[in-house]
Amino acid sequence: MKGRVIKSTGSWYLVETTEGLVKSRLRGKFKQENLKLTNPIAVGDFVEVCKEADQPTWTIDEILPRENYIIRKSTRKTHFSHIIASNIDQAFLIVTIRNPRTSLGFIDRFLVSSESFRIPTTIIVNKMDMVVKEKDLDYLQDIHEIYEPLGYPVLETVAIDDHGLVEIFSPLLKGKTTLLSGHSGVGKSTLLNKLIPKASQATQEISKFSAKGVHTTTFAEMFMLEENGGYLIDTPGIKEFGILDIDEFELSHYFPEMRQYLGQCKYNNCKHLNEPGCVVLEKLEEGYIHPYRYDSYVNILHEEDAHR
Numbered sequence: 001m002k003g004r005v006i007k008s009t010g011s012w013y014l015v016e017t018t019e020g021l022v023k024s025r026l027r028g029k030f031k032q033e034n035l036k037l038t039n040p041i042a043v044g045d046f047v048e049v050c051k052e053a054d055q056p057t058w059t060i061d062e063i064l065p066r067e068n069y070i071i072r073k074s075t076r077k078t079h080f081s082h083i084i085a086s087n088i089d090q091a092f093l094i095v096t097i098r099n100p101r102t103s104l105g106f107i108d109r110f111l112v113s114s115e116s117f118r119i120p121t122t123i124i125v126n127k128m129d130m131v132v133k134e135k136d137l138d139y140l141q142d143i144h145e146i147y148e149p150l151g152y153p154v155l156e157t158v159a160i161d162d163h164g165l166v167e168i169f170s171p172l173l174k175g176k177t178t179l180l181s182g183h184s185g186v187g188k189s190t191l192l193n194k195l196i197p198k199a200s201q202a203t204q205e206i207s208k209f210s211a212k213g214v215h216t217t218t219f220a221e222m223f224m225l226e227e228n229g230g231y232l233i234d235t236p237g238i239k240e241f242g243i244l245d246i247d248e249f250e251l252s253h254y255f256p257e258m259r260q261y262l263g264q265c266k267y268n269n270c271k272h273l274n275e276p277g278c279v280v281l282e283k284l285e286e287g288y289i290h291p292y293r294y295d296s297y298v299n300i301l302h303e304e305d306a307h308r
Ligand SMILES: Nc1nc2c(ncn2[C@@H]2O[C@H](COP(=O)(O)OP(=O)(O)OP(=O)(O)O)[C@@H](O)[C@H]2O)c(=O)[nH]1
Pocket: 126, 127, 128, 129, 130, 157, 158, 159, 160, 161, 183, 184, 185, 186, 187, 188, 189, 190, 191, 202, 203, 204, 205, 206, 213, 214, 215, 216, 217, 218, 235, 236, 237, 238
């Protein structure tokens, strides 16, 4: 019987099937497209499950090929990675300007990942009630100015406030599988609870001492949107977003503002760092590429170098 993994704890998996939810275990090992994974099965996976003879338990016997996934480097095991979720239609990257602060570098790393599978991404600036200081408003403006022209919509929300959330989000979520991602404490679970009250995900105040989240959500979990169809996936907060397996000549393909100029540089193995006749550098100079984005490009490139 086919099903979809809606919750994974690492030792058992909740699988939604046409006959309801079944709690399943993993049987055997799975080949993983040459990926070294800390989690062989991820939320969002389509799987084949089978009831164990004379037992109330089920086993997962097969994973169907993943259409896409969002993956990050494992925080504990180097050379291993962790699939955050798979088979998603769009990602909502929840960011905050204050408590905690999300950096542009973090946003760019996430976007490189979602671009690599062409997963449409919306940036949601939550905790807008805390954005009052001039420099925070400036940062907000930067976010709008940098990302909107690249095709990443930027929305502003106050997830603790009921006002208009369902009206704004319902049409965006309809019939789609949407991933919620971002740092711990930005309000992913708070937003999810507002959109799907039945989910009643735990939420927790951020640490007063560090102004950072306390990692309240520990497992990814997918919830059905009952009225309009579709799913929302709540995930644990991520600290850093290590990018993996992106070739140094390929990285610029995942920056939409650079992608359009590729193939126009003098050298076809141009890394757009200091090569003569580089069109990307020319466009940067002319102001068509945002300097912050270019900085992120160089940072990711060098970081990847260090891992090679
Ligand atoms: N002021 C303000 N606080 C908010 C807002 N949204 C969420 N919070 C608060 O921020 C804290 C963290 O929210 P969570 O929803 O637990 O954050 P999370 O992103 O799920 O965090 P992890 O599960 O740790 O990844 C809670 O105390 C929320 O009440 C908002 O729009 N404004």
